[in-house]
Amino acid sequence: MRPTRATVLLTAGLVTLLGVPSAAAADTPATLYVDNNRNVVDCSDDGPGSKDLPFCTISAAAKAVRPGQTVRINTASPYAEAVTIDRSGESGKPVTFVADGPTAGSLVQLSSGKALKVSGASHVVVRGLRTTGGVQVSASTDVELDRITSYSITGSPSLLVDQGSVDVRLTRSSLGYSARVEGGSRGTVLSNNKMQGVATASVDAVDAPGTIATNNTIYARCDAGVSFRGGSTGSGAFNNLIYTAPPSACANPGPRTGILVGQSAAAGTRVDYNMLAGFLPDGPGPYKWAETAYANPEALRTATGQGAHDLLASEAGGVGMTDGSPTIDSGDPTAPGVLPTDYDGYPAADDPRVPNTGKDGGYIDRGARETQDELRSVLLEVARNWAPAGTTVQTKATADHSWRLSPLTYRFDFGDGTAPVVSTAPAAEHVYRAPCACTVKVAAVDGAGRKIEHQQSIKVTPATPLATAFTAQPYLPSASDANRLVTPLSVQVDPQGAAAPWPIARMDVDYGDGAKDTGSTPDPVQHAYKQPGTYKVTVTLTDIKGATSTAERSVQVAYTPAGYVAVRPSRVLDTRTTGSPVQGGTATPIDVPVHYYSSGPHHTAGASAVVLNVTVTGATEDTHLSVWPSGQPRPVTSNVNVKAGGTSSNTVTVPVGADGKISAQLNSGKAALIVDYVGHYQPNTGQRFTPLAPTRVADTRTAGGALGGGQTRTVKVAGVNGIPADATAIAFNLTGTGSTENAHVIAYPEADKRPTTSNLNLEPGKDKSNQAIVPVGPNGTITLYTNTGSTHLVLDAVGYYAKDGKALFTPVVPQRLADTRTTGKLAPGATATVAGIPANAVGAALNVTATDTTGPGFLTVYGHGATRPEASSLNTRPGETVPNHVTTPVADGRVSVWNSHGGANHVITDLFGYFTQG
Template sequence: MLLSALALPAVGAASASGTPADLFVDNRPGMYCSDTGTGEQSKPYCTITKAAAAVQPGQRVIIGPGRYPEAVNITRSGRADAPISFLGQGVSVTDNDKTVIGGTGTKTTERALSVTGAQHVLIKGIDFFASQEGVHVENSSDITVLRGTVTGAQSAAVRVTGSSARVTLGKLDLTSTIGSGIAVDGGASATVVSTNRIKAGTGAAVSVTDAPGTVVVANSVQALCTAGIELAGASPGAVVENNVISPVEAYGTLPGSCAEERPAAVRVSAPSVTGSKVDYNVLDTANGLAAYAWSGTKYSDRAAFTAATGQGVHDAFANPHIPQRGDRHAAALPTVDSADENAPGLLAPEPYEPGFEDDPLTPNSGTGTGIRDRGAQEYRNVGTAFTPLGPTRVLDTRLGIGAPANEQVNSYLELQVTGRAGVPATGVTAVVLNVTVPQTWDSGYLSVYPLYGWSGTSNLNWLAGETVSNQVTVPVAANGTVGFVPHTPYGVHLIADLAGYYGVSGSGFTPTAPARALDTRTGTGATQAPVGPGGTVDLQVAGVNGLPAAGITAVTMNVTVTDGTGTGFLTVYPHGRPRPGTSVLNWTAGRTLATLVTVPVVDGKVSFYAGSSGTVQFVADVAGYHSDQGHQVYHSMTPVRLLDTRADTPTLCQAPPRPAAAVPAAGTLDLPVCAAAEATSVTLNTTVTETGAAGYLTVHPHGAARPLASNLNWTAGQTVPNQMVVQVLDGKLSFYNGSAQSTQLIVDLVGYHSF
């Protein structure tokens, strides 16, 4: 386990008697340890046993990394207001860097650590190796053991016995246990077993015998031959909640040596039923395993168990396994976002630990925040889902929207995006904006990124006099803002139209191979005719080109305007809604321009409006769609440069760098995208520059036929960026240069979708 957060503390002030506030133990070479001193940092003790005999209430024993081949017995007590602490200083997962108590070989100890007749003691960040018991707590109270592993114990990894009371065992990794995991017996009371990973061998993972008031919560348990959790003898008043219990056989073959081949996941004796509560557990009943043996009766059906006992109302008798590959949400995830946060004994994350993550595709069914998972492990890297909005104008420096009116931006503009225009104040990771720079005075480029983020990408490039637009998916800073930095000799006005946001709720994504949905030149998706001034084209997207007929919330398309006979702008918006005062493209006569658009879908359609002084042709290629049935989530990231053909570029895939070379005319460049190894589609900001002739760029999944689609269009000498969303099939993308001359290509990865 990583214990780097337990960094070596500063030496505290000495007490009036001259005793140091902290005692130190470090037997590594060069630390000049001695058991004849006072355990100061400059001359630490060599053994933990010596420190345990000297420690006083309120003191901490700081134990350096390494192995301590001794059997330690703690008998001294702290006070409620001044506990004694034993803190390991392991910094990594190697044996040399962990703090390990216990002998090996001929020096093997039966017990690594014993706490006998002591009170108010904390033991944290220490691993244990012993032949019988890693940790033994007897006739002690208010003892806490946190964060550690136990190896080699054939009786029990941890045992609490005698008249012990209020012992907490938390965040332990006991997955190499030979015997029982945690054994609570001998009249112990009010023991808390919380947030542990336990894989038991010949005994129960958590065995409670004649120990009233035991709390067993939020553990991830696998048992081999007996119950995962057992309340035996007379152990009334127990609470068993938020645990995830699986048989070892669910992940392998159950050995034939087991005396009972179908043990119940939880076994509760008749005397232990009184006052006990079981609920919010996930119990895997695979291969005939019973979920409960309750007062001698086995139950494999949750409804029947609840009807007979009144218990387990929120239990799930289901497979808790979350697939590591493929569609993680193809089936329900019973462990995710479903714990009872009101259960006693739950341990909060420490300051250096990550908190609980809200899976955007799983309903929050737990109590409290509703996002804590059951078991000891939180499902992480859950990604975010998309909520389409608008399009809504959130920035226009000409009109004072989102910034002072009539003030051009020449350095940096910070735009608040959360808490306005339908975007929540919290839980937002990225926003999708269509950004426009109108009526420029000189050439330049614009970078859009979060505050203190990376600014090496250009999202828009322009020449003097141009009006340019591009869709941008940009991470949101912790204060809910995004930043705009123009790079130009003169200031520029900025316009941003909100298309939606990524957060802890919304719709999943489904990428598609580029598919032409609209081409007014050929009659695809609309009448074969140019669109006149003020004309509107309603495009059916649901039920077409492989898209589902219902459930689509938004569609992502690469939209192109061409053959314009006058100047104009394009607005793409949800069908049937009032046309907003926004635009996604601006053109002049004769120009061919493309941009990515993500737009809400209403009635299965989207609408295209030509705010033009002449006629124009519209082309749209679908790249994917968001829906309630989509199971792919978005991962926003700091941009990663995948390619710059102007320079030797590392591939990030443990392969030689690609030598600098332009993409030749009618040539294809295949690019690995292993920076997002699990990606089903990637979001790229792609720029062409040093273009020798007019042309277009088509980006498509490697290995698939090049589609009739384009992502970028340019004229000779232009530098043009465009955001694109491209499906990934085999870890590579193909970039086709549809030009009579070579072009240079720059590709930045700004995010990706995955299951």
């Protein structure tokens, strides 16, 4: 604050309106409580009104309150009551009703349309109440209404003072409609309020002598801003900011009047230091005094001696709390009704950029709110937010505040328990004596005590040499990886464990597979390896002082167990339409559908292995197709065997490559390739698998008859045969027999949503089988369809997926477990044991191929040592090589393969993954 003289003038003009209750008698409690929030506290209107047992209603407290007592009203819930205060206090001992909320601005809310009345009472204070029913003071004396919010939903005055009330004061309040004073009421003071009139004047005094309106912000809509009529002599309007509002929805569309003083109210009435905005200087509207209109303050002053320091603006813009506004520091601090604080509770503030043009050099603003040196922000800069103990740390604060010419005080707290540094200088420095993860805070405080803060974290390290350390863990997909591809075999290298006394300027990572990363910060980095194995990872850190340190470790990279996500089948590749067949000697890349987390819960970008139905057709020669993860060497395994000119299909489970793709290649010749996407395995999501000994769930030869071309057959698969009703997908061996034409079969979940994919290709006179994994449709069913001819279908379930299933799937690089072409054929009726599966596996995903067959028959694959089921895993045919995807239980890392009595076979078994519990 600047001139002492102005401060004296300001203080001299204050009217003490915010009274403080004196101490009550010793036998009278100083405070009564009201709290209707019954979920938190018990209340009773018949109780003592104590903090432990408060009144439930304000009305009950109003009946019990005694002089000198304060009623504290909890603001948590509205009060569904109209409140009438008719008990009086005494001089120096008012009865006081105040909002008791968590913040200074908390308001007591009366329910819609409920009113507050003070009737026949004296020495009453009400602070912090909100009502839409209006406020009425009748036949009362010495009544203070502070921080009131009143919006009358009936359109009647928000405040009515009548029946000869004396010394009523409305301060720092907001009125949605007018304040009306009438009926011989005297000495009413309206200070630092925001108000507007609608059908009547915003401040409307009729036969109310001595009404004072000071430092209000007023919106004149359909009538005057301030109106003194009838016998309202000796009244006054000072320091008000009066806006004219557009006359929309007004019965009188003419110009508004800023200040109106009737003929009978003019005696002793004074008007000065007001600001009238939105009134044309050369037109009617600003004033009407004793029935005469005056177009500007000069005309009013010449005729009446009033309004000598009033200001007039034709536009409302730039007036009020705006830099350069003429309302700033131009009011009268000695005017009757001036308060020590404004509408927001701030004292008068001297803007050093503006001349003090108020009365006698005073600097109070016009209107309800005082323009302040607003502290917008403060920014804390720490020169080194990472340094060893013993280093001098320098800090600087940059404050953004409106006036910038007034000094600020800065309080720096360095967060290590030492005393804060308080200074008018915006910079400070500090030496930390011990390592810590500290928070440095700065508070900028202005002359009025307003404060704004900012903070920064600082890492104080031990004064030791740089020593690199890091962890290397599998990086698995999660919901936080939205819109990001996370491929299998991803590893996260995290150097956060390094001992770094100074900030790191460079980090070099060698992943051990030829890939490297370089960065300027020691943040975790991820890398996708192309194939499992053991790799030497090396991390080198360099700090800002030039020191370097290197650490290395061996990292085991392996596939992670994953759950299965079943999806509606979809076709992802058909080279018959692209004109790019697969062929021997050239790998064909296949894009796996990537659907990110933001697209929904089914397809994701975190698949570790995919399940496909792969069909090869139109081969130029007898050949086979291999499918494997992109980026890895082509394995010796195979997935689909096909004869020249023929069509063959098989289910394929294969890991996804580091680039999110898989590869397919023919051994020789050319052929068309059709790939249907069935589902995928993904860590941290999906369903667990429970393997079953092959269990027959449908056989059209014994029930329902052959399936005709273009027909569908719905089959119950969940909730029967030991498969739970909540299973989400079923793995089964699908066999077609007795087909009358070349055709294909589709197995799918929803009968009315048949996909364009296929699961089994049929030929007349041949038994053909293929394993399928199909999502469960409505009521635990799936639907079967064949496009032409007719065929019998046999379904043998080999396992199911469910939330409470047993095992997760771990994909492997495709590998060959057994090949009888090096050991001799499997004779009819004989059983072979296949080993090489991890000992803890409970199930496995295999590709089993029968070749060089001497007679028609079938193979059955089952868990080693278990009872052989009466079901087939693939059907063998003389002169043909027949593969099939087989999901089977495993025991002790082994499975058994039984050859039926049809003929001798060579049997080839390839492993694509296994299931483990946990």
